[in-house]
Amino acid sequence: MASITLRNVVKRYGAGKTVNKVIHDISANITDGEFVVIVGPSGCGKSTLLRMVAGLEEISEGEISIGPRVVNNLEPAERDIAMVFQNYALYPHMSVFDNMAYGLKIAKVPMGEIKTRVDKAAKILEIGSFLTRKPRELSGGQRQRVAMGRAIVRQPQVFLFDEPLSNLDAKLRAQTRLEIQKLHRELGITSLFVTHDQVEAMTLAQRMIVMNAGRMEQFDTPENVYNHPASAFVASFIGSPPMNLLKKGPNAAHGGPPDAILGIRPEHLTLGTDGWPVQVETVELLGAERLVHARLGDELLTIRTDEATPAPPVAGIAHVLPHPGRLHWFDASTGRRLDVT
Incomplete structure (x- = not known):
């Protein structure tokens, strides 16, 4: 060897x-x-x-x-x-x-x-x-x-x-x-x-x-x-479905640079009554889990939920909250990771 x-x-x-x-x-x-x-x-x-x-x-x-x-x-x-x-x-x-x-x-x-x-x-x-x-x-x-x-x-x-x-x-x-x-x-x-x-x-x-x-x-x-x-x-290549990358998302509200790309994996978003308002487009049933595809403004967002979570109505408004400590930040010009504290 x-x-x-x-x-x-x-x-x-x-x-x-x-x-x-x-x-x-x-x-x-x-x-x-x-x-x-x-x-x-x-x-x-x-x-x-x-x-x-x-x-x-x-x-x-x-x-x-x-x-x-x-x-x-x-x-x-x-x-x-x-x-x-x-x-x-x-x-x-x-x-x-x-x-x-x-x-x-x-x-x-x-x-x-x-x-x-x-x-x-x-x-x-x-x-x-x-x-x-x-x-x-x-x-x-x-x-x-x-x-x-x-x-x-x-x-x-x-x-x-x-x-x-x-x-x-x-x-x-x-x-x-x-x-x-x-x-x-x-x-x-x-x-x-x-x-x-x-x-x-x-x-x-x-x-x-x-x-x-x-x-x-x-x-x-x-x-x-x-x-x-x-x-x-x-971030976009590794993971199925891939990480959500938001170029116009609510960055500043979560402590990130206002011009950075905000990344969040689908499993680190939770459907609830508070958080980002999103327009639901489709819901995929994958056995033990669901993928909810929605729009936050004009950007596509995917949320992974388990079968016990009620699916939001298609074409309706839902709210999602990101998990604390699970946000990623990337330089908008180079794409490289930013360490934000």
């Missing part, structure tokens, strides 16, 4: 007037054995960053180290990493055993050692009964476990996951997330996991890198990212 260190990493395509900078001066230290998720919207540069760690993309500036070695000029095969992709990349004519063993055979690992490693990985992933099957005989979730097994048998220093759950349905995604968590607990291998799904990021990460337009907005634990977002972008 090994740490991963990024020092002022930059990626550019083109040159001169046509240059396109897609990764902007990213520095981060991922500790030995840590599971870090890189999350952000499509096109933010998260997969490009992962591919630079893997050696599949060249670095324009900066330095990447895996353990004590600077790997900028090393080929992927020399970096002691294993990648898991979203498309499985299994050989259709080979059995599950042969798919998992293929890289070891190429490396001329003795057959006895290959069998030991494959059997151990198959046991961890609960695919021991599938070893003689071909990929076409497996479900999507089983194929993804085979792809992970192929990575495990290599016994790398680092796992790199590039949106590995994207091709699975919602139920399989949730199940496979649990399997990946269990896998990391058992193996403890340093892991970088890329996803656009913020729920996936929150449930898997020990720490997470939130990216936006090639920049690292925040690198922190899921709890801190959710409870103390470093920018208005993070």
Whole structure:
């Protein structure tokens, strides 16, 4: 196992007037054995960053180290990493055993050692009964476990996951997330996991890198990212539904700068008889909870309530109160978090 260190990493395509900078001066230290998720919207540069760690993309500036070695000029095969992709990349004519063993055979690992490693990985992933099957005989979730097994048998220093759950349905995604968590607990291998799904990021990460337009907005634990977002972008991206961001809200009344953006999460608003008057537009029933969508002036506001709270009438006026100590403030020009006491 090994740490991963990024020092002022930059990626550019083109040159001169046509240059396109897609990764902007990213520095981060991922500790030995840590599971870090890189999350952000499509096109933010998260997969490009992962591919630079893997050696599949060249670095324009900066330095990447895996353990004590600077790997900028090393080929992927020399970096002691294993990648898991979203498309499985299994050989259709080979059995599950042969798919998992293929890289070891190429490396001329003795057959006895290959069998030991494959059997151990198959046991961890609960695919021991599938070893003689071909990929076409497996479900999507089983194929993804085979792809992970192929990575495990290599016994790398680092796992790199590039949106590995994207091709699975919602139920399989949730199940496979649990399997990946269990896998990391058992193996403890340093892991970088890329996803656009913020729920996936929150449930898997020990720490997470939130990216936006090639920049690292925040690198922190899921709890801190959710409870103390470093920018208005993070606040709006992490959370379902996202944080309410009010540009013309009642800021001064709550001790915030009058020209700042006021943030409040839907679950930190309470319906009552006092507070901000809002015009109710729709009410979503989601089983054990409701989402009330309303307007405060000309800004949209979402309130999360439980099933025991009576739903306000649609098109009627309701009142909401923010929870004390749960307000967030962001600079209107930069979007960065403001510490307001």
